[in-house]
Amino acid sequence: MRGLLIVMPSAVNEIKRLVSNYSSFDVVTELGNDVGGYDVIGIVGTDKFIIMNLHKLSSWEGPILTVGFGLSFLNSVDITNLDKALSTIVNGDYDVEDILRLSVNVKGKKLPNAINEAAIFPARSAITLEYSLYVNNEYLWHDVADGLIVSTPTGSTAYAMSAGGPLIHSRAQVFEVVPVNSTNLARVPVIVPSDSVITIKDLTSRSRIEVIIDGSVRTYVGNEVKIMSGKPLKLVRVGEVSSAIGRYEKKISLLANMDLPPSAKFILKILEYEGQLTQKEIVEKTMLPSRTVRNALSILIRKGLIQKQIIIRGNKEVIVYSLKSTGQ
Secondary structure: OEEEEEHHHHHHHHHHHHHHOOOOEEEEOOOOOOOOOOOOEEEEEEHHHHHHHHOOOOOOOOOOEEEEEEEEEEOOOHHHHHHHHHHHHHHHOOEEEEEEEEEEOOOOOEEOOOOOEEEEEEOOOOOEEEEEEOOOOOOEEEEEOOEEEEEOOHHHHHHHHHOOOOOOOOOOEEEEEEEEOOOOOOOOOOOOOOOOEEEEEEEEOOOOOOEOOOOOEEEEEEEEEEEEOOOOOEEOOOOOOOOOHHHHHOOOHHOOOOOOOOOHHHHHHHHHHHHOOOOOHHHHHHHOOOOHHHHHHHHHHHHOOOOEEEEEOEEEEEEEEEEOOOOO
């Protein structure tokens, strides 16, 4: 079996050490143009890094191993279990789970398949939009809202949930449509079968409207967006893996049992998504005062939730903070 591991730069040395016994696996930090010779592709990094590379691999139809740091909804395995996982994969003792993705079409142009959600919002904040919603060409409603989210079961634990959407089991063959701050209380989240064609028409706003794929890929739209099921992500599963509901419960229980100030919870979420950050970078991304960030980092380290490391960036040593690995 020939495999490829795409690794975020800050972890590449550690990964090369971990996979030194697997000569059939290549390790790179950037995805090349030709991946046809591989049997399995792995992505190692933060959720943000994993999603970015999954977008680049939208046309890849082989199995994908996702390796993250600690508890995450996207991880096949945690980085601490990578060596064991590779041994299992080489022996062919693994399962492949089909994960639903969204195919988004704007003006005849297909965007990268969405793992979590496609969110439709005005480009400027604090401005509403109008739209008409159709499912399989059947008119559902016309609405005025801050925006609209179409989510996969994987994405139901993310943006959609914060907007009032339900938590969906990871293996349910459905999508959810979630209006965001609708002016009409009757506009509630709608669950539709995964073979539905969701069309958002008559889009108007005082600002240009854009569709955002997984919080990262942004494209301006005209007056219509069409969303349907895309090619499923063939995610490698090794050993016992809990559903999205189970992982969500573990994460909520972890935070619920921690007496954390809001600033610490905010920083924890930023580190989960961004990966390793310096204190200065955390200040810039959270826009919290430096003193508040310092205090929150001290609390998170004391609680054993994050770790402080010295790494090499360029030609100098820098101190970074990251989530502490918790395993699967």
